[in-house]
Amino acid sequence: MRTNVNGEWREADIWPGASLLTLLRDAFGLTGSKNACEQGECGSCSVWLDGELVCACLVLAAQAHDRQVRTVESVADGQRMSAVQDAFVEAGAVQCGFCTPGFVVAVTHLLAQDPNPNEVQVREALSGNICRCTGYAKILDAVTLAASRLREDR
Amino acid sequence: MKTKTGVRGGIGQSVRRVDGVPKVKGEFEYASDLRRDGMLWGETVRSPHPHARIKAIDIRAALESPGVRAVLLAGDVPGKKTYGLDAQDQPVLAWDVVRFAGEPVALVAAEQPEQAKQAATKIVVDYEVLSPVTEMEAALQADAPKLHPQGNVVRQLRVIHGDPEAEAEVWVEGTYETGMQDQAPLGPEAGLAVPAEDGGVDLYIATQWLHADLEQIAPCLNLPPEKVRLNLSGVGGAFGAREDVSMQIHACMLALRTQRPVKIAYGRQESFYGHVHRHPSRIWMRHGATRDGKLINVQAKLLVDGGAYTSTSPAVIGNATTFAAGPYAVPNARLEGTAVFTNNPPCGAMRGFGAVQACFAYEAQMDKLARAVNLHPIEVRLKNALKTGDVLPTGQRVTGAAPVRDLLSRCAALPMPPAESPLDRDRMLIPGGAGNVGHGEALTRGVGFAAGYKNLAYSEGFDDSSEAWVRLSVDQEGPLAEVKTAAVDVGQGLDTIVTQVVRTELGVQRVLVRQPDTAIGSAGSSSASRQTMMTGGAVQLACQAVRDEVLRRAGTSIIPDPLDEYLRPPIEATRVFRHRRTGKLDADGQGDPHVSFAFGAARAVVEVDTELGLVRVVQLAVSQDVGRALNPQSVRGQIEGGSAQGLGLALMEEIELKDGKIRNASFTDYLLPTILDMPPVVSDLVEEPEPGLPYGAKGVGEPSTVVVPAAIVAALRAATGRELPRAPVKPDELVGIR
Numbered sequence: 001m002r003t004n005v006n007g008e009w010r011e012a013d014i015w016p017g018a019s020l021l022t023l024l025r026d027a028f029g030l031t032g033s034k035n036a037c038e039q040g041e042c043g044s045c046s047v048w049l050d051g052e053l054v055c056a057c058l059v060l061a062a063q064a065h066d067r068q069v070r071t072v073e074s075v076a077d078g079q080r081m082s083a084v085q086d087a088f089v090e091a092g093a094v095q096c097g098f099c100t101p102g103f104v105v106a107v108t109h110l111l112a113q114d115p116n117p118n119e120v121q122v123r124e125a126l127s128g129n130i131c132r133c134t135g136y137a138k139i140l141d142a143v144t145l146a147a148s149r150l151r152e153d154r
Numbered sequence: 155m156k157t158k159t160g161v162r163g164g165i166g167q168s169v170r171r172v173d174g175v176p177k178v179k180g181e182f183e184y185a186s187d188l189r190r191d192g193m194l195w196g197e198t199v200r201s202p203h204p205h206a207r208i209k210a211i212d213i214r215a216a217l218e219s220p221g222v223r224a225v226l227l228a229g230d231v232p233g234k235k236t237y238g239l240d241a242q243d244q245p246v247l248a249w250d251v252v253r254f255a256g257e258p259v260a261l262v263a264a265e266q267p268e269q270a271k272q273a274a275t276k277i278v279v280d281y282e283v284l285s286p287v288t289e290m291e292a293a294l295q296a297d298a299p300k301l302h303p304q305g306n307v308v309r310q311l312r313v314i315h316g317d318p319e320a321e322a323e324v325w326v327e328g329t330y331e332t333g334m335q336d337q338a339p340l341g342p343e344a345g346l347a348v349p350a351e352d353g354g355v356d357l358y359i360a361t362q363w364l365h366a367d368l369e370q371i372a373p374c375l376n377l378p379p380e381k382v383r384l385n386l387s388g389v390g391g392a393f394g395a396r397e398d399v400s401m402q403i404h405a406c407m408l409a410l411r412t413q414r415p416v417k418i419a420y421g422r423q424e425s426f427y428g429h430v431h432r433h434p435s436r437i438w439m440r441h442g443a444t445r446d447g448k449l450i451n452v453q454a455k456l457l458v459d460g461g462a463y464t465s466t467s468p469a470v471i472g473n474a475t476t477f478a479a480g481p482y483a484v485p486n487a488r489l490e491g492t493a494v495f496t497n498n499p500p501c502g503a504m505r506g507f508g509a510v511q512a513c514f515a516y517e518a519q520m521d522k523l524a525r526a527v528n529l530h531p532i533e534v535r536l537k538n539a540l541k542t543g544d545v546l547p548t549g550q551r552v553t554g555a556a557p558v559r560d561l562l563s564r565c566a567a568l569p570m571p572p573a574e575s576p577l578d579r580d581r582m583l584i585p586g587g588a589g590n591v592g593h594g595e596a597l598t599r600g601v602g603f604a605a606g607y608k609n610l611a612y613s614e615g616f617d618d619s620s621e622a623w624v625r626l627s628v629d630q631e632g633p634l635a636e637v638k639t640a641a642v643d644v645g646q647g648l649d650t651i652v653t654q655v656v657r658t659e660l661g662v663q664r665v666l667v668r669q670p671d672t673a674i675g676s677a678g679s680s681s682a683s684r685q686t687m688m689t690g691g692a693v694q695l696a697c698q699a700v701r702d703e704v705l706r707r708a709g710t711s712i713i714p715d716p717l718d719e720y721l722r723p724p725i726e727a728t729r730v731f732r733h734r735r736t737g738k739l740d741a742d743g744q745g746d747p748h749v750s751f752a753f754g755a756a757r758a759v760v761e762v763d764t765e766l767g768l769v770r771v772v773q774l775a776v777s778q779d780v781g782r783a784l785n786p787q788s789v790r791g792q793i794e795g796g797s798a799q800g801l802g803l804a805l806m807e808e809i810e811l812k813d814g815k816i817r818n819a820s821f822t823d824y825l826l827p828t829i830l831d832m833p834p835v836v837s838d839l840v841e842e843p844e845p846g847l848p849y850g851a852k853g854v855g856e857p858s859t860v861v862v863p864a865a866i867v868a869a870l871r872a873a874t875g876r877e878l879p880r881a882p883v884k885p886d887e888l889v890g891i892r
Binding site: 092 | 168170171173174175177178179180181182183184186187189268338339340341342388389390391392393419421422580582583588644645646647787788790791794795796797798799820821822826827828829830832834835
């Protein structure tokens with residue numbers, strides 16, 4: 001099967017029943033997407049499939065054939081972190097960091113859809129991402145910070 | 155503190171995490187990301203029965219399964235057959251009896267993970283199923299099956315203080331329970347074992363304590379400790395779950411047998427079976443007081459379920475029992491604690507470690523006492539609040555900071571959340587959120603308080619020291635300080651704190667924290683709120699030795715600027731930090747068991763939909779005794795995260811067991827607080843520096859987890875008028891109020 005990952009067409013010989021997460025992590029070595037629950041409950045493996053936010057653990061690798069996948073590894077512009085990534089570090093929204101790539105993807109997606117979400121909207125949008133370390137307060141701070149910086153840049 | 159001018163990011167500042175950038179970019183390597191060329195995948199076969207005798211194991215079909223390179227049983231364990239942090243009573247692989255559902259009985263290594271899984275299903279274990287002992291009281295009956303040669307008591311202790319028969323004017327009584335909580339670190343257990351040319355093994359592992367792992371692994375492998383080298387991999391959270399060994403010995407055995415690198419990575423379901431949990435508790439208490447609410451006598455009987463093996467149960471029941479009277483001055487007490495063996499999953503360390511269960515009970519009692527003597531919950535606590543110089547039930551005098559009164563008054567005075575109209579608000583802000591089919595007609599609010607405390611570092615005579623190495627050199631970019639310890643940053647931010655300590659002590663901007671391994675001396679565990687003081691202290695001592703040498707070379711009394719010319723050759727120092735000695739308890743629980751304490755107070759505001767039993771925690775306010783905040787942002791992060799785990803225990807988190815078997819080993823069925831469940835946490839840092847600790851800083855990881863469950867359930871009682879003696883409180887206990 002072949003799939004476009006972060007702008008590059010890649011091929012893999014993989015059991016079609018494997019998940020997109022397995023394809024990314026084991027076949028392509030893109031381990032930024034995390035394997036925390038593998039049931040679609042925690043959002044640690046959030047990626048974009050043709051621009052749609054999905055849990056890579058709930059998508060079959062075969063479903064990604066001939067489609068575009070974007071992962072957390074594509075969020076930074078080389079050495080330059082995105083506004084969302086920078087805000088996560090600055091706000092102290094990172095502790096163990098295992099949930100962080102999934103949150104970075106989900107927040108990036110949210111702010112692309114809605115540059116000015118209110119707090120309830122942010123909470124609703126991120127309710128599919130579990131963080132066990134932070135209690136979410138600093139994640140909310142990071143979203144607010146990133147949103148305001150992105151609006152300034154526009 | 156002599157921080158050189160111009161050096162940024164020393165102690166006291168909210169410094170950005172040193173590992174923040176790789177973590178947000180997805181580049182930080184966790185144990186589950188490890189790979190090696192030619193690597194095999196290990197799989198563990200586990201008992202489906204909580205109690206059974208193994209009659210035979212047939213591995214022939216598994217050995218012939220595609221890709222299989224090894225199948226190992228208990229007879230293949232090269233050395234000692236058992237391990238454990240305290241008593242070594244847990245089999246590496248069970249050979250005669252299995253004592254919990256999920257106990258490992260066989261290992262497989264294969265070329266591909268699916269092949270290993272497939273082969274594991276072909277191992278046929280012939281079990282004689284025995285009836286499981288799953289209730290604590292049943293396990294203590296004289297005729298109960300003995301799960302271990304010594305019987306079913308892991309540890310029993312009593313603390314007799316003053317005159318335990320002392321009479322009181324008012325008595326209140328209750329029995330309280332807490333459920334089995336899972337640490338649920340997001341990174342499942344994983345590691346990679348690589349066989350070495352010297353016949354030893356290198357293990358790359360996510361753990362909390364490299365040297366405790368080493369001490370358990372090496373004897374089981376029948377190798378001298380120097381041939382077993384542990385290297386820390388990225389740790390995706392811990393909260394106590396990585397205190398005990400999980401797959402470490404198994405991966406090493408498979409690597410040594412196959413002479414290939416072997417990775418074992420648990421999935422979420424296996425993670426629930428593969429690590430210890432928070433002890434469920436049943437605690438009876440009777441508090442006697444004067445008519446005006448002054449405590450006279452506290453009686454307690456505590457039972458905690460240690461499950462199948464010892465793990466850290468002796469220390470957990472030690473904590474629960476010695477803390478059972480709470481952060482209050484109590485002249486007389488009889489506190490009796492028992493940790494029990496059952497055929498339930500083993501329980502051990504989780505954030506709060508025995509103090510959580512005790513606090514849930516004694517704070518419910520303080521509220522009962524407040525009602526009995528007609529005082530506000532805060533008043534009755536203030537009246538009895540512990541202070542420096544007071545004597546604890548163990549006879550230990552509190553010599554350090556004990557700002558309990560301050561914490562209570564400040565917490566009570568923190569801003570309350572605004573009142574909200576039940577009908578005119580975003581639907582997501584109704585209890586149950588979008589899942590609430592009502593319209594907010596049956597909402598009632600309640601406010602609850604709790605105070606509590608917890609020991610810092612290990613207790614009862616344990617010397618959990620930490621060693622640090624610091625090297626100060628110069629290169630083209632100027633002075634560079636390198637630090638190495640065996641201390642684990644599990645996510646709490648230790649590497650950042652260490653960096654701050656070095657900047658402050660040496661006045662050097664560039665600090666490199668090297669990856670921990672067992673080539674340096676033990677740092678003790680990243681648990682018990684101890685690493686900032688222990689490893690922070692060791693790094694401070696090593697820096698001071700380096701600084702002394704700089705000053706000797708420069709012939710000055712302050713660090714010269716520029717420094718470069720004095721750093722050829724580089725300066726190195728290794729130092730060990732020890733906390734003050736503690737002592738064991740005598741037969742009446744008297745002694746000097748704890749190093750130091752951290753106190754906390756919480757206020758919870760909850761809203762209950764009494765028709766549906768749904769809860770929304772509107773706000774949590776936590777005042778915490780932190781000694782000194784070395785990184786305020788990080789301290790608040792610990793309080794917020796600890797509060798979330800406390801909210802989980804209060805409202806939703808419980809491993810549900812039926813006949814000893816876990817019924818909800820997944821994130822679909824084991825509920826964790828999401829961002830919709832977590833209210834704003836107002837955190838208030840009370841800084842009263844602790845004498846004898848580096849910078850006066852206390853550990854900050856645990857107090858919020860200790861007090862928040864008690865505060866939330868107190869608020870639910872206030873809202874509903876119900877007894878609610880058990881956490882987590884489930885919806886069916888809250889419905890039908892009116």
